[in-house]
Amino acid sequence: MAFIGEATLSKLSDLLLGKSIDAVLNFVADHKQLYDQLKEWKSILPDIKAVLNHAEEKQIKDEGVKSWLEDLQYLAYDADDILDDFAYEQLRLNLHKTQAQVSTSKKPTRLQPTSVVDGTVEYVGRDNEKQEMLDLLKTINSDGVCVLTIVGMGGMGKTTLAQLVYKDACLKEYFDHRAWICVSEDFDAV
Template structure:
């Protein structure tokens, strides 16, 4: 497998993780066996993805690693096929439900009660009979790949690449300088966020939340707002903290303090840290971004926000509705999937350095097929487009 293959596989695994985390798991929540199997996929995929860079280096000299990567690629395609089947079945069942609701009551009365009770559905028939064996086979292959991963010498780097059991992995780290290309598809959300941040409401802390599944561009929207030139006039200080699964009030407060004063003394007492932070912010306006929050504890949030008062405005990005509710958001922006047209523009920007395929018609058809597989996720369109940026051969795009 080529170096390009490893990079593309990494982006592909990101896409699969996003699909699993936010849509498919919700769809199968009522089916315990399926839900358990897919939760296993969710935990194993990030562990495998974490070692891809190391595998890329080793596969040149190690035939076993090369074979492992080939098997992983085959499995990734099979996982994607299964997830697409779930998406199709979800849509089919929604249509059936709509049609059933439109049926006359007389027709419904002719259907035996055994077929209309709460435990009967086309979903249970379809997936009990047809899918569970396939899903179990994929789980077995995933477990086998994970076991082989350890035997190939990748275990020692796991602590650097994967969060501990039960914690949620980020799709990719935060970068405040990721603004080289035009942001597509969220112009209204950006403008409304800027207006709310610059408005003069001095009653207390103002919190805005940006919600959405993984890969929807929550962090990117926060970056654009954070780096917007007009923000400089409205705030004395800005601070950005990537929280992820480690919601530690001490470390978060330390990070904020260091952004205000690079010479601040290292301290581990939360009370002292918060007193110092409150003093630093007295009479000042602060824009704070807390990126990728997973912690659903209301009490933890109250402890963290204690030093902040009037003049502080906070942007929270999260995948969880409960987090948005806990932080008492003045406004919650829910980012849904982008249109095919917008995803195509993002892909073209990163793959071709262009807004569309007008000057690259030879790539248009295959490009549109690739973008359809991105399933409306801007991160996937960006990641795969970036991988193809230096690939000028049409046949390579089809691989």
């Protein structure tokens, strides 16, 4: 088991410590190579932990081996920290890339329609309100913009009523231009 631990430590120390500063900078600059190296470190860490767990179970008395195992433990912690740092940095870069794509995207955001999928709505019990709104809209004689508001508590069917009135065929002949706008609670006109 000591041989496996030495081989693992040797390989990990070569990976972590055996590079010159220039080599490390070149290594980090090459993303593909960095990814492969990080994958290799990640695969080595379980081996190190297995060696350390085995040594802990055996309660090794040799001071040299204990010192070596302690160094191995710190090296494993450092490698784990480095892997965590790279994972965090990768997430951060992905987030910034996504934010940049969203902020520079010229594609308009498509909001979900507030109607039923097939477009047919079974509306029960509000025929009087619908007819009152239709009559009111038909009798308005205005050269300017006409705005009709529907006010009420949430869940009362305000949006559904407005959609029914908006989609009513007899109303279309009274207006040259129509627009459907749904404003949420957190709307900010500024």
